[in-house]
Amino acid sequence: MNQARTHTPRVFSGVQPSGQLTLGNYLGAIRRFVELQDGAMETIYCVVDLHAITVWQDPAALTDATRQVTAAFLACGLDPKRSILFNQSQVPAHSELAWIFNCVVRLGWLTRMTQFKEKAGKNRENSSAGLYIYPALMAADILAYRATHVPVGEDQKQHLELARDIAAKFNNDFDAPDFFPLPEPLIGGPAPRVMSLRDGSKKMSKSDPSDLSRINLTDDADTIANKIRKARTDPEPLPETVEGLEGRPEAANLVGIYAALAGTSAEAVVAEFAGQGFGVFKPALAELAVSHLTPISAEIRRLMADPAEIDRVLGDGAERAAALAEPILAETYARVGLLRSRG
Ligand code: AMP
Ligand code: TRP
Numbered sequence: 001m002n003q004a005r006t007h008t009p010r011v012f013s014g015v016q017p018s019g020q021l022t023l024g025n026y027l028g029a030i031r032r033f034v035e036l037q038d039g040a041m042e043t044i045y046c047v048v049d050l051h052a053i054t055v056w057q058d059p060a061a062l063t064d065a066t067r068q069v070t071a072a073f074l075a076c077g078l079d080p081k082r083s084i085l086f087n088q089s090q091v092p093a094h095s096e097l098a099w100i101f102n103c104v105v106r107l108g109w110l111t112r113m114t115q116f117k118e119k120a121g122k123n124r125e126n127s128s129a130g131l132y133i134y135p136a137l138m139a140a141d142i143l144a145y146r147a148t149h150v151p152v153g154e155d156q157k158q159h160l161e162l163a164r165d166i167a168a169k170f171n172n173d174f175d176a177p178d179f180f181p182l183p184e185p186l187i188g189g190p191a192p193r194v195m196s197l198r199d200g201s202k203k204m205s206k207s208d209p210s211d212l213s214r215i216n217l218t219d220d221a222d223t224i225a226n227k228i229r230k231a232r233t234d235p236e237p238l239p240e241t242v243e244g245l246e247g248r249p250e251a252a253n254l255v256g257i258y259a260a261l262a263g264t265s266a267e268a269v270v271a272e273f274a275g276q277g278f279g280v281f282k283p284a285l286a287e288l289a290v291s292h293l294t295p296i297s298a299e300i301r302r303l304m305a306d307p308a309e310i311d312r313v314l315g316d317g318a319e320r321a322a323a324l325a326e327p328i329l330a331e332t333y334a335r336v337g338l339l340r341s342r343g
Helices: 023-037 059-075 093-102 107-111 114-126 129-143 154-173 221-230 249-262 266-273 278-304 307-336
Strands: 010-015 042-047 083-087 149-151 184-186
Touching (some): 010 023, 010 129, 023 149, 023 278, 059 307, 083 307, 093 154, 093 307, 114 129, 149 154, 221 278, 266 278, 278 307
Parallel strands (some): 010 042
16 A cells, blocks of 8 residues: 555544443543553544534533543553644634535445444434444544554454545545555454443443443442442353353453453463353453552542643644644645635
């Protein structure tokens, strides 16, 4: 691919401020954000508040959740000196480029999106138009910076493919090969898909009505231990090999979480606990989760006590982000033929 030649490698990702961050966000996304920050590419991480309002958000809760996600970013090790951290609505280029992409994307492409089908559910006619065009805004988030690499959990793969399709169609429609890079998803790592503690067929989600289904980054030690104790499992002991986890989604999920937290493989975990029941495995997992997450939740609480400092970090990040995005937006407007004559 000649993309690497023409576009500086750059990482972009986003997290919605639509509730408490979960262990799924941490293992599937934020831990990778931190690893990438320590690599060679420039890293930009965004709290995507405009995406959150595609479904109803209480205004005060939205502001609070935006600060919470930022505090979680910082508590997990993102450094505003090494990464650009900001919230989406403070950089107008996202919305401006999204409009152009709304005119590039085809209705048929949007209709195929499984996340829209899931989120709209039976109430399709009554869901917001924003929920439907959500992936065009996501493409704009990435391409406003000509970002080349996008770390996300497995659930975002289809949206990333759509972003590539939008970039390719724009480049083709406006006869500008390589104008936008085709962004690469970075999916993988130890836990690309953490499942609900109550139902091994559903992903762990901050919007699940049952709080017992997820571990929140702000849960205290007792809450974490209690949720793991109550996690759904089957009556069998742990198998000798990972193949033995097939058809046992809840057991496989807990083993996967243990492996990701311990920085080891599922194979190593089953080898260690082979033949043991959940009466042994769950307390061990609870201890591991508590030792990992309690320093993070303490740091989130400390940071949340000073909202002005969080707002300062976001404002500073937004200025740096806008400085990168504005020239790219101006070039895009010019390509499309939108006249700009204001000084
Ligand atoms: P969201 O909470 O939907 O804004 O997601 C933020 C990031 O976390 C995205 O990269 C998601 O793919 C990732 N993510 C969310 N839930 C999970 C999960 N249960 N397992 C792994 N990754 C997840
Ligand atoms: N749609 C993503 C999610 O729900 C969040 C997101 C918005 C995003 N814009 C993005 C992720 C750009 C990566 C890049 O998880």
